[in-house]
Amino acid sequence: MKVGLLDSFGARAVPYWEAFLRALELEVVRPALSAEEAYAIGRDSLPDEPPHVQLALGRVLELARTDAVVLPGFAGVHGDPWGEDFADVLTRRVSVLPPLVTTPAPGTDLAPVAADIGQRLTRNAGRVRLALDRAKLYAGTGRGAMPPLTAASRATVAVIGPDALLADPFLSGPLRARLQDLGLHGVFASDLPRDQVVARAARFEARSAGEAELQGALGLLEGKSPVRGVVFVAPARDAATRTYLKGLADRVRKPTLLLDLDPDDQGTLAPLDGFAGRVQVGASTRDVHPEDDA
Numbered sequence: 001m002k003v004g005l006l007d008s009f010g011a012r013a014v015p016y017w018e019a020f021l022r023a024l025e026l027e028v029v030r031p032a033l034s035a036e037e038a039y040a041i042g043r044d045s046l047p048d049e050p051p052h053v054q055l056a057l058g059r060v061l062e063l064a065r066t067d068a069v070v071l072p073g074f075a076g077v078h079g080d081p082w083g084e085d086f087a088d089v090l091t092r093r094v095s096v097l098p099p100l101v102t103t104p105a106p107g108t109d110l111a112p113v114a115a116d117i118g119q120r121l122t123r124n125a126g127r128v129r130l131a132l133d134r135a136k137l138y139a140g141t142g143r144g145a146m147p148p149l150t151a152a153s154r155a156t157v158a159v160i161g162p163d164a165l166l167a168d169p170f171l172s173g174p175l176r177a178r179l180q181d182l183g184l185h186g187v188f189a190s191d192l193p194r195d196q197v198v199a200r201a202a203r204f205e206a207r208s209a210g211e212a213e214l215q216g217a218l219g220l221l222e223g224k225s226p227v228r229g230v231v232f233v234a235p236a237r238d239a240a241t242r243t244y245l246k247g248l249a250d251r252v253r254k255p256t257l258l259l260d261l262d263p264d265d266q267g268t269l270a271p272l273d274g275f276a277g278r279v280q281v282g283a284s285t286r287d288v289h290p291e292d293d294a
Helices: 014-023 035-045 051-062 086-093 110-122 125-138 169-181 194-201 209-222 239-249 272-281
Strands: 002-005 027-029 068-072 100-103 155-160 184-188 227-235 256-261
Touching: 002 014, 014 027, 014 068, 014 110, 014 125, 035 051, 035 169, 051 068, 051 086, 051 169, 051 227, 086 100, 100 110, 110 125, 155 169, 155 209, 155 272, 169 184, 169 227, 169 256, 184 272, 194 209, 209 227, 209 239, 227 239, 227 272, 239 256, 256 272
Parallel strands: 002 027, 002 068, 068 100, 155 184, 155 227, 227 256
Antiparallel strands: none
């Protein structure tokens, strides 16, 4: 049996799932197209959807000849149908797809879900038990060290957005490069230790796991003295996430900027120029939300 395996949406457990599927004696196929090529395929199929959805769709379509595609779930904000059940929405929007098998979003105990997936794929309980034992070395703990909060001669800004966007090098790469060019040190929510994000998120009320993650990341970084401002980043064409991030930005006392990240329009990064000047001189604390007054 040939099974595709995706690493979309900032998935952190891909090594576990690859080890588990191989231990099941399945042929595991990983995407070979570049991110640019996969994104173009997905964009052509669903032109009005957010970029992380388009990129993942391109990856799925690349693996259309497999017997099934295993893809990670991701935590969306309340009102985002893709975050609630990506595989279900995708199969209703795109007709010719291989069977999709969704692994849990971060923070879920992997073994019970893996046992169910393994049984569905192989119908062999003994092989599943052996695979679980071999893969547990890759389960990880989610613990890690905080990324550096300072960099020489650079003002530090927190970058808050969904892992599905910020953890992907293709989608967030231009933003990271622009921050560097402007003399800013960006501390990205997707780079924070997961256990600390979860612990901080427990202090807040949230309607979804995605909202809890965003609040937890903001709570970890906003109060840090080196952090001079906060950049909130929503995927382009994702109204639910943008609305939620704007609500968070409205409560932050430090300078803020709300961006819509679009791989097809690097002009969306232009507001960073003025924002950099504000945080580098510690000027006004007035929030900046491009397009809100349009």
